[in-house]
Each structure stands twice: as C-alpha cells, then as structure tokens.
Amino acid sequence: MPRNYFDEPVAARYDADSTDMFDPSVLEPAVDFLAGLAGSGSALELGIGTGRLALPLSRRGVRVQGIDLSPAMVERLRAKPGAEHIGVTIGDFATTVVGGTFNLAYLVYNTITNLTTQDEQVECFRTVARQLETGGCFVVEVFVPALQRLPPGETVRAFHLSPTRLGFDEYDVATQTLSSHHYVVEDGHLRTGSMPFRYVWPAELDLMARLAGMRLRERWSDWGREPFTSESSSHISVWQKTG
Ligand SMILES: C[S@@+](CC[C@H](N)C(=O)[O-])C[C@H]1O[C@@H](n2cnc3c(N)ncnc32)[C@H](O)[C@@H]1O
Structure with missing residues (x-):
C-alpha cells in the first residue's frame, strides 16, 4: 500500500487550504463536463478525498462511488450533507476494484502523480479499464511537467x-x-x-491507456474545453474503453 500523505492534519486543513478549488467557477465546469460523460450511468472517482467533485456530481443525479487511501479525508466527506448517497472503498486506486461497472471513472487535481512509479500508473489504467463498461470513459486532470x-x-x-x-x-x-x-x-x-510525485507526459498517459485497452477521445486545456496547445500548463484527457 502506498504511503498516505493525506493523514489527519492534512485532511483537517484540506478544504480550507483548497478554497480556490472549491470556487464555483472551478467546480461548475468540471461537474458539467463529468456529468455530461456520465449520462444516466454511474461514476467512479479515484482519490475521492473530501468529496469536492463527488458531492455536486451526486446532487446532479449521477450515482458516484469513490476510492481513497485516507480514512481521515473520507471522514470529512462523510460529515457533509449528501455523503450518504456515495459509497467509498478505502484502498489504493492503482489496484482496488470496487465491484460493478461504470461508464465514467475520473482522477482529478493532479492525483495520478501521487502514484510515484510508472508501474503503479500503468496498473491504475489497467484497474480502471477492468471496471469500465465498453465505451466508458476515463478522465484525468493533470499538469504538464514544467x-x-x-x-x-x-x-x-x-x-x-x-x-x-x-x-x-x-x-x-x-x-x-x-x-x-x-x-x-x-x-x-x-x-x-x-x-513526492511522478510527473507524467500526455503521450505517456496515452500509451498507458492503450496498454489498458483505451484510446484517447478528447484532450482539452481546461474543463471549459479550451484547446490544448503547446502553451497549456495542464490538461483534461478523456480515454475511451474500446473493447
Ligand atoms: C489532491 S487530493 C484530491 C481529492 C479530490 N479528488 C479533490 O479533487 O478535491 C488527492 C486524494 O487522493 C488520495 N490518494 C492519493 N493517492 C492515492 C492512492 N494511491 N489510492 C487512493 N487514494 C489516493 C488522497 O488520500 C487524497 O484524498
């Protein structure tokens, strides 16, 4: 099991330290984007944390489940209204299979880089693909190495x-x-x-997706679908399970 960096002191400060990430101007386009892909199906959030995105997505009517390594982060989620609709499994999202299939899985806020080896990142894509329906999508939000x-x-x-x-x-x-x-x-x-983080390039992620039976469907520089260019400092990528 990887080391848990989001223990009690970090979890206690997380929402207050990330106020900009809770701003409606950040949250709403992300929730719109994810809700559009989830449609009437279910979504799996890897690294669900305190429910920043999972709760508003669930309020939109999407059935959401989550995985997280940190009981302290999940305790914060559990204390919020609406959390009773969200199932959470404590575990490593590189290897944890929650049961059932999803038509959307998502891993936001650079959290793929919390997996600090290439093997773990590759395994994460494989584990996601196992839990997606054919045609289902995996969305990653991550910075471009600077x-x-x-x-x-x-x-x-x-x-x-x-x-x-x-x-x-x-x-x-x-x-x-x-x-x-x-x-x-x-x-x-x-x-x-x-x-510690393992930074990862868009093309390397595309290869991980291929190894797991997924293909790139869309890549944007933000949740509002601005084009991804050589100047973009981060990207939202969507891979689709092909078969
Ligand atoms: C930056 S926070 C993001 C939380 C939430 N997704 C958000 O957008 O606010 C990263 C979360 O991923 C969890 N995490 C990091 N590595 C993990 C792993 N290997 N398996 C499961 N959860 C992990 C942390 O415990 C933490 O809750």
Whole structure:
C-alpha cells in the first residue's frame, strides 16, 4: 500500500487550504463536463478525498462511488450533507476494484502523480479499464511537467511566493519525479511539508491507456474545453474503453 500523505492534519486543513478549488467557477465546469460523460450511468472517482467533485456530481443525479487511501479525508466527506448517497472503498486506486461497472471513472487535481512509479500508473489504467463498461470513459486532470519553464541547469521552480507561504517544486529528470516543498507561516509558527510525485507526459498517459485497452477521445486545456496547445500548463484527457 502506498504511503498516505493525506493523514489527519492534512485532511483537517484540506478544504480550507483548497478554497480556490472549491470556487464555483472551478467546480461548475468540471461537474458539467463529468456529468455530461456520465449520462444516466454511474461514476467512479479515484482519490475521492473530501468529496469536492463527488458531492455536486451526486446532487446532479449521477450515482458516484469513490476510492481513497485516507480514512481521515473520507471522514470529512462523510460529515457533509449528501455523503450518504456515495459509497467509498478505502484502498489504493492503482489496484482496488470496487465491484460493478461504470461508464465514467475520473482522477482529478493532479492525483495520478501521487502514484510515484510508472508501474503503479500503468496498473491504475489497467484497474480502471477492468471496471469500465465498453465505451466508458476515463478522465484525468493533470499538469504538464514544467521542465520547459526551468532555466537551463536548474531543478527547482517556485509555484507559490507570498509573505506567509512559499512552495517549490524540485524536479529530478533521471527518475521523472518531483518533490513539492511547502513552507507556511501560521500564527507565527512555521509549518513545513514535502510530498513526492511522478510527473507524467500526455503521450505517456496515452500509451498507458492503450496498454489498458483505451484510446484517447478528447484532450482539452481546461474543463471549459479550451484547446490544448503547446502553451497549456495542464490538461483534461478523456480515454475511451474500446473493447
Ligand atoms: C489532491 S487530493 C484530491 C481529492 C479530490 N479528488 C479533490 O479533487 O478535491 C488527492 C486524494 O487522493 C488520495 N490518494 C492519493 N493517492 C492515492 C492512492 N494511491 N489510492 C487512493 N487514494 C489516493 C488522497 O488520500 C487524497 O484524498
């Protein structure tokens, strides 16, 4: 089982720390996009967390199930209205099969990169494909590795700079990994934390999908279906199970 980085202290702060991700201008297009693909079928969220997307999707009438490694995150979801309609399995989404089939599976907010090896990411696509109906879709929202934005020879890029918060991504191209380092001043105290990720390229994800019996159907730069270009810093990709 992978290490759980979303333990009690992280879970307790998660919604407050991610307020921008809960903003209706972010949530509504994502929910529209996912509800459109789910249609009248069921959806499976990998890394469901505190239910940021699962709850509004369920309110739209989509039957949602989730998988998450972190009991503390799921406890936050359970405390929210509407959670009684959502089944959650505690486990590793790279290998966990929940039972039943879905016509949509989705993995958002860069969470595919929490799987820190290529083997785990490949396994995740295979496990999703096993649980999709033929014609069902797998949606991933993930950043494009920012290597082009690193000055030559540098390995560290700031992603947040403010008087009370610093965040740096440290890239290692030999292992295709990055560590995100966070430094937050709160009530005069410094809180620090680092999390490992495996960054992954769109073309590599397409290959993982093929290995699992899926083909790319759509790729956009955001939930509003803006075109994906060489300038895009992230993408929403949709693969469809072919057979
Ligand atoms: C960044 S949060 C995203 C939560 C939610 N999807 C959202 O959009 O707000 C990542 C979530 O994925 C879970 N997670 C990370 N790696 C996992 C794994 N290998 N298996 C299951 N859950 C995992 C974490 O516990 C956490 O709840």
